[in-house]
Amino acid sequence: MDLTTAVQTLVLEALQSGYELDRDSITLETDLGDIGFDSLGLTAVVARAESEYGVEFTSEHILRMYQSMLVADLVNAIETGIAESRAAQGS
Numbered sequence: 001m002d003l004t005t006a007v008q009t010l011v012l013e014a015l016q017s018g019y020e021l022d023r024d025s026i027t028l029e030t031d032l033g034d035i036g037f038d039s040l041g042l043t044a045v046v047a048r049a050e051s052e053y054g055v056e057f058t059s060e061h062i063l064r065m066y067q068s069m070l071v072a073d074l075v076n077a078i079e080t081g082i083a084e085s086r087a088a089q090g091s
Helices: 003-018 039-053 059-066 071-089
Strands: none
Touching: 003 039, 003 071, 039 059, 039 071, 059 071
């Protein structure tokens, strides 16, 4: 499983459980505003991603994530954060 697929799965599962949504009701094209995405939801996604990938996101990464409009945008922001965090760690 490549990083994109793994991050998509992580985000979709975190949002589905955090917002008690049916598996089919959330996709990469779902508008985060439509599901009530807020700072608590972001915290859950960030904590899960940091734990799973052994990285620590900067405040700039988190701001980009919070400014995401669609689930796909959030996935991209998390992937970017993971890549930049790993590069900073020298991994």
